[in-house]
Amino acid sequence: MVFPKTGGNFMENYVEKRLTTIHNTSEQSVKNYKQKVITFFVGLFIIVTLPYIHLGVLHRLIFPGKPKIDRRSCKNSCFDTVFRGIYESPGNSGYKHVYFNVTWQTYRIWIFTVLFILMAYESLKYVVGVISNKSLRKSMFVLFLANVYPHYYSWWSYFSYYNEDFYDYYSHHMLFTITEIVATCLVLNLCDNNNPIVSWKILAIVSINTMHICIAGTDQFIAHVIRGKGTDFQNVRNIALMFPDLLHVMIPLLVLFIHAKQNNKLLRELCFKEEVFLCVVFICMGTLFGKIL
Template sequence: MVKDNFVQTFLESRLTTLHNASAPSVTNYKQKIIAFIVATVLISLLPILHIGVFYAKIWVPQKGYIDKRTCSNTCFDTIFRGSYENPGATPYKHVYFNATWQTSRIWIFTVVFILLAYESIKYLIPLMRRRKLRTSMFCLYLVNLYPHYYSWWSYFSYYNEDFYNYFKHHFMFTVTEIIATCIVLNLCNRKNEVVSWKVLAIVSINLMHILVSGLDQFVSHVLQGKGTNFQSARDIGLMIPDSLHVIIPIWQLFMSAKNREVRLNELCNREEIIMCIVFISIFTLIGRIM
């Protein structure tokens, strides 16, 4: 009887241990599946809404119909078609691409942006499920989807059309934008404290964006009305996220100071503020030169 009780107790303890060990893995598995589905839907919808809805139905609905039976393309090198097709008047295809270094870079940029989008969503889903999401920072993440998508589309266009006049300028924006988004993602987790250096980093980067784009295109296209409807809509769509990335983090830091019952300037070191001013000044100048 004692032996039977011992065996039963041992089996129960092992089964309990196995259950406790497997529970987190099952939860993680569910989170990964949800993140994968959300990322797939979001990333798939963006170009569909961009080209299939906004471009085709709103911006350029007057574009003519393409007759697939009679059209041809003489600029297709057909390398990716192997021996099935040769250069010349090749028949219609939904996607053409030539075997060039530009195409490889389009592919690289696309893969990088997709992976970054997926990783960010994979990071956010568990926070949502555990109710540890900081709403204000999540809103910043959402409003910055358009600038990031616009960056990918711009690089696609630069390489696709061999037009690089604004490449360096845009690349600086993209790198700093990604840095700001990484900090925003970190602050999406309520466990991560809202500290001055994170807030000032976000604010500095986006103030620089505002100064460069404001002096560059926003004033001319939007305020002076010299831009086309598309240019004005684009500039507004880029300016709003930058502005919110200045307002919301400062408000969040103010609320943090209020909760601690300290003054806002007590949370910020003098050195941090000086570094922010230097960063904004230098990179605004660089942005203007580029």
């Protein structure tokens, strides 16, 4: 009688299984590494490019009459020179590309800058991952792109508030910033097709941006754009801030309508009455609060 040589087959199967596992693990590691590299360079490109487009291109076109600075004769007597240490003392300091005084305001500028850059990078990392997984919901990605300018404008505004000690619109703007961040988080979540369309997320996005429209629409937008009292720069800025809000109302409602139609349901069947009531209350209270600030 001849017995099968099971030992050899067992070892072959074991080795083959281990090699397959190592191959799959390595393949996934390479894929993750590529995604991280792509994310890094995409984030770097966008974050680095925005200020150049803003100041290096647009501002030079909008404000062409700025005279050149004579770097050899330029003096600055408002520079505290703390960060220069022993190399320089306050007085008529010579030209530098960047001056900054060591104050609490400067520190807050640093904090806001770090926060906005980190949030921008994490958002881009998430979106690149969704695109790599081929699960991008294009309608929500459009909203994400539309909100790039409002978020960038917010960072620049806080920079200016602290840099110039001008806080007349600080609280008003903070309300917009916080609610914009909440709306963007929901939009990012819905950028992934694996995350289902649910009524409360859609209604939250719509409510926040409806509140923005109500506040801005009864404030600078009407005075500057509708009544024509604003400068060209103010009109462009107001339109660029209003347009994303309008998109954040129309597109989510359209997405919810399509979702309801695909599931053979009516909109009122997807939304609870309590949700709609809370949205109305939020819009009214938020608008009132925004006008008071």
